[in-house]
Amino acid sequence: MEWIAMFILIIILLIRFTYANNGKTIKLPSPLLKSSISIEEALLLRRSKRFYKDNPLTLQELSQILWASQGISDPDYKFRTCPSAGALYPLEIYVSVLRVDGIESGIYKYNPEKHEIVQIYKSSKREELYEASLKQEWIKRAPVVIIICASFYKTKARYGERGIRYIYIETGHCAQNIYLQCVSLNLGTVAIGAFDDDEIKRILNLPKFEFPTYLMPIGKI
Numbered sequence: 001m002e003w004i005a006m007f008i009l010i011i012i013l014l015i016r017f018t019y020a021n022n023g024k025t026i027k028l029p030s031p032l033l034k035s036s037i038s039i040e041e042a043l044l045l046r047r048s049k050r051f052y053k054d055n056p057l058t059l060q061e062l063s064q065i066l067w068a069s070q071g072i073s074d075p076d077y078k079f080r081t082c083p084s085a086g087a088l089y090p091l092e093i094y095v096s097v098l099r100v101d102g103i104e105s106g107i108y109k110y111n112p113e114k115h116e117i118v119q120i121y122k123s124s125k126r127e128e129l130y131e132a133s134l135k136q137e138w139i140k141r142a143p144v145v146i147i148i149c150a151s152f153y154k155t156k157a158r159y160g161e162r163g164i165r166y167i168y169i170e171t172g173h174c175a176q177n178i179y180l181q182c183v184s185l186n187l188g189t190v191a192i193g194a195f196d197d198d199e200i201k202r203i204l205n206l207p208k209f210e211f212p213t214y215l216m217p218i219g220k221i
């Protein structure tokens with residue numbers, strides 16, 4: 001009996017070891033909850049920025065941006081930094097990483113529950129994203145591009161066609177959070193609405209009912 005338990009333990013450890021070594025899941029540092037910039041200053045200073053330094057972002061900066069986009073702010077009820085119709089949370093956040101300190105480039109998906117990112121592609125697919133967003137240079141060069149997507153079925157299942165409206169409103173909430181968080185971190189971003197939906201869907205191999213709603217390149221300014 002004991003050796004069976006030992007065998008199972010070894011298998012679990014082997015799986016965990018392999019998983020960890022693949023670099024597939026990255027635990028993000030906890031978000032900081034204090035800033036030297038007030039919300040009023042952030043609103044005043046928010047501007048769309050399209051040109052960034054080549055410097056990589058830190059993992060703390062990426063953590064902060066992802067938390068602002070969809071992070072859990074109430075662990076008891078799992079409410080998030082963004083409001084959501086019926087608290088259904090249809091938004092899915094992907095991040096194309098070209099340069100972030102300490103992690104390899106690739107495309108990652110944010111898991112708000114665990115505040116971690118899971119690598120889904122080893123390539124940042126930046127050239128393809130650039131082509132799909134009508135060759136906007138800032139998509140090619142930014143150290144990070146956030147791709148906001150939405151599971152339309154989640155919200156439509158409860159609200160019918162009106163759910164579509166809710167999805168786009170929620171995307172706006174999310175993007176504004178990212179804008180303001182970027183001001184606070186002295187980073188630049190711009191909301192990109194001009195892109196080929198089908199192409200982005202193909203590049204990320206999104207599930208059938210999931211569609212991109214916004215792209216946001218981010219970098220130091």
Ligand SMILES: Cc1cc2nc3c(=O)[nH]c(=O)nc-3n(C[C@H](O)[C@H](O)[C@H](O)COP(=O)(O)O)c2cc1C
Nearest residue numbers: 046047048049050133136138190191192193194195
């Ligand atoms: C729905 C929407 C779509 C946008 N799409 C793009 C885009 O594809 N490319 C771009 O460079 N800026 C885009 N922008 C940013 C606007 O150009 C920008 O917000 C506007 O010029 C006002 O400047 P400000 O954001 O600095 O106040 C978009 C903004 C919104 C709200």
